[in-house]
Amino acid sequence: MNIIGLKTLYLKEMSRTFRVPGQTLLSPVLTTALYFIVFGSAVGTQLGSIDGVSYAQYIVPGLIMMALLTNALSAASSGIYFPKFIGTKYELLSAPLSYLEITLGFALASASRAMIISVIIYLVSLFFTPIPIEHPLLALLFASLTAFAFSLFGLVIGIWADSFEKLSIFPVLIITPLSFLGGIFYSIDILPPLWQKLSLINPIVYMISGLRWSFFGITDINPLISFGMICIFTVACSLVLSWMFRTGYRIKS
Amino acid sequence: MSKDIIVIEELDKVYDNDFKALSKINLSIRRGEIFALLGANGAGKTTLIGVVCGLVNATSGTVTVGGYDHVKNYRSARSLIGLVPQELYLDPFLNVMETLAIARGFYGKKPDKKLLEQVLRDLSLWEKKDDKVQQLSGGMKRRVLIGKALMNEPEVLFLDEPTAGVDVDLRRGMWELVSKLKERGTTIILTTHYIEEAQDMADRIGVIIDGQISLVEEKETLMKQFGGKNLKIHLAEKLQKLPRWCDEGNLTLSEDGMTLTYTYKASESTGITALLTQLKEEGINMVDLSTEETSLEEIFVNLTHNDS
Numbered sequence: 001m002n003i004i005g006l007k008t009l010y011l012k013e014m015s016r017t018f019r020v021p022g023q024t025l026l027s028p029v030l031t032t033a034l035y036f037i038v039f040g041s042a043v044g045t046q047l048g049s050i051d052g053v054s055y056a057q058y059i060v061p062g063l064i065m066m067a068l069l070t071n072a073l074s075a076a077s078s079g080i081y082f083p084k085f086i087g088t089k090y091e092l093l094s095a096p097l098s099y100l101e102i103t104l105g106f107a108l109a110s111a112s113r114a115m116i117i118s119v120i121i122y123l124v125s126l127f128f129t130p131i132p133i134e135h136p137l138l139a140l141l142f143a144s145l146t147a148f149a150f151s152l153f154g155l156v157i158g159i160w161a162d163s164f165e166k167l168s169i170f171p172v173l174i175i176t177p178l179s180f181l182g183g184i185f186y187s188i189d190i191l192p193p194l195w196q197k198l199s200l201i202n203p204i205v206y207m208i209s210g211l212r213w214s215f216f217g218i219t220d221i222n223p224l225i226s227f228g229m230i231c232i233f234t235v236a237c238s239l240v241l242s243w244m245f246r247t248g249y250r251i252k253s
Numbered sequence: 254m255s256k257d258i259i260v261i262e263e264l265d266k267v268y269d270n271d272f273k274a275l276s277k278i279n280l281s282i283r284r285g286e287i288f289a290l291l292g293a294n295g296a297g298k299t300t301l302i303g304v305v306c307g308l309v310n311a312t313s314g315t316v317t318v319g320g321y322d323h324v325k326n327y328r329s330a331r332s333l334i335g336l337v338p339q340e341l342y343l344d345p346f347l348n349v350m351e352t353l354a355i356a357r358g359f360y361g362k363k364p365d366k367k368l369l370e371q372v373l374r375d376l377s378l379w380e381k382k383d384d385k386v387q388q389l390s391g392g393m394k395r396r397v398l399i400g401k402a403l404m405n406e407p408e409v410l411f412l413d414e415p416t417a418g419v420d421v422d423l424r425r426g427m428w429e430l431v432s433k434l435k436e437r438g439t440t441i442i443l444t445t446h447y448i449e450e451a452q453d454m455a456d457r458i459g460v461i462i463d464g465q466i467s468l469v470e471e472k473e474t475l476m477k478q479f480g481g482k483n484l485k486i487h488l489a490e491k492l493q494k495l496p497r498w499c500d501e502g503n504l505t506l507s508e509d510g511m512t513l514t515y516t517y518k519a520s521e522s523t524g525i526t527a528l529l530t531q532l533k534e535e536g537i538n539m540v541d542l543s544t545e546e547t548s549l550e551e552i553f554v555n556l557t558h559n560d561s
Contacts, residue, residue: 002328008358019346087342091401094306094336095359096328253268253300253309 005097009105010112013079017113024075025117032067032121036060039185041128050187051218056129061212062184063125064118068143069150069179069207072114074171076154079106081167084158084251093252099245103155103238110151111144118143131215138223139214145230146207152237159244159251178204183212188220203233255320257281258333258409258440259305264314266300266464274300276464278314282409287431287441289451289472291553292461298444299339301461302411306336318409332360335407339414339444341394345387349378352386353400360405372400375430392419399427403434410434412443416450428454448553460553475552483545484525486513489538496535504528 017024036059044055083089092102125131133139161167182204188196199205200221210226213219219226244251259282266275274297282288292298303309305316305323316323318330343352353369373379376396381389386397395415402410412431416424424447431441431454445451451458451472458475460468468475491510503524505514513532517523532539 002361004361004363005359008355012355016346083344086344087338087340088344090306090308090336090338090342091356091359093308094331094334096331096361097359098328248310253303 002097002101005095006101006105010109013106013109014112028067028071028117029120029124032063033124035063036125036128053216053218057131059185060125060131061215062208064121065208065211066179066184067121068114068118068147070171070175071117072110072147072150073154073175075110075113076106076151077158077167079110080155080158081161103241106155107148107151110154111147114147115144133215134217135214139211142210142214149230149234149237152234152241156237156240162250178202183208183220203229206230256283258284258319260317262315264304265312266304266309267312274464278466280459280466280469282440282442285438285440286456287435287454288457288459289455290442290444290459290461291448291451296461297464298461299413302413306334306411307331333408335402335405335410337398337402337412337415343386343394343397348383348385349397350382352397353404356401357404362405372403376400392423395419409440412441414444416445416447481516481518484515485543486539487541489540498531
């Protein structure tokens with residue numbers, strides 16, 4: 001294994017995060033804080049508690065998860081798209097790096113960035129309401145596995161995209177709507193039966209539900225099922241990436 | 254140790270649009286030589302380099318670098334290679350030093366400050382080491398690309414049009430560096446549009462036409478085999494027309510009537526003595542004689558035109 005090569009790629013990608021902290025760190029934190037102020041503190045005070053958890057507390061895992069997966073996805077997709085766009089992909093492809101090392105370098109850096117943002121968002125939310133975490137290690141597991149899975153998904157999108165427009169299609173048109181419909185602001189139990197069933201097609205439901213369970217011990221879905229769905233999503237993205245690298249799809253000529 | 258560092262056998266590349274970029278390429282590159290690959294635009298030079306370096310998937314055929322298969326033992330094969338691409342592919346947001354250090358890291362090699370400084374100084378980049386790549390001129394960026402390729406201390410260096418768009422001083426500096434690398438034992442494979450550079454630098458020449466290697470030859474042999482010489486005879490008095498006895502195929506008269514040009518093959522019996530004797534007998538006086546060799550460029554043009 002080319003550990004130095006993997007570490008170099010990881011650090012290069014992480015330096016991209018810290019090169020423009022306003023864009024990469026401050027912007028998502030500010031956006032999420034605004035959601036929290038509007039929906040948690042302002043609207044939330046007018047609503048009752050859900051399963052014994054105040055509304056302000058209830059939305060925190062969902063907001064963290066939304067920031068986590070959108071940032072993991074955008075960091076990974078832009079991370080691999082940029083070398084394709086400016087031509088520097090040649091240095092990765094001609095170096096003695098395996099496809100696994102290239103994948104891990106990008107995915108771990110993107111997941112790290114998403115985790116840093118999530119921790120900051122959690123700390124910011126503490127200014128508004130106390131948020132105890134019932135299963136901190138499992139919360140870390142759910143968050144880090146989701147960040148990694150969406151980083152892999154981001155790599156798939158970054159390799160598939162051949163324009164900046166395509167690069168932004170998934171986050172804007174698919175991930176954001178699925179996040180909002182994935183139970184950030186509500187429990188899917190309150191939906192009519194048909195919409196409840198339709199919600200179960202949305203993979204983000206399982207991720208938010210899993211993290212919410214590790215925070216408060218309450219959930220719409222069995223946490224083991226949530227964990228299994230995240231694992232299936234990770235494996236699916238890995239298989240697609242493996243095919244892309246093996247065939248050189250939109251990476252090699 | 255094999256004398257060939259790169260061996261390419263029966264290599265084909267057909268793109269998705271059915272364009273056959275390479276066809277049955279068989280080529281061996283000797284250890285320590287400078288090999289110039291010449292070909293018109295679109296002939297397949299960059300595709301061939303891309304396949305060897307791992308940027309392009311071959312359709313069929315094999316490539317070994319230092320005895321390692323470039324697919325099965327890609328780590329060992331690529332560890333021996335440095336690549337300077339034709340285009341200025343650089344991350345604009347990194348500085349020069351970071352760019353070179355990262356290039357070494359990708360090859361799995363620990364940081365080496367001494368080597369980094371040496372490469373930067375060799376390429377006259379030391380003063381620019383903290384500058385962002387986007388602030389550099391085109392020529393400087395070209396040097397950074399070469400520096401990147403040298404950071405893994407390659408045994409084989411691919412230079413794909415390395416002097417395209419760079420000024421004369423920089424070009425000269427680059428060729429001095431190439432000479433130094435050759436002295437250290439590095440094998441260099443270059444493509445260039447400046448054929449006089451290939452003529453000056455290369456040990457062997459390969460010509461690729463429409464994806465096929467049409468010729469590989471020692472430069473000296475090529476010059477002898479395909480090249481000719483011109484003997485310029487500067488006359489004392491103007492000559493109205495060529496004497497009747499002249500073989501018009503080999504002898505031409507300049508428009509001003511003051512110079513005769515005799516074309517001959519250096520490897521054959523030249524006929525110069527007979528020509529000069531005949532001129533003397535005809536009372537045609539000479540003031541000066543000079544010879545010039547056919548350039549590699551003329552040979553290349555003839556080869557590609559004959560082939561097409």
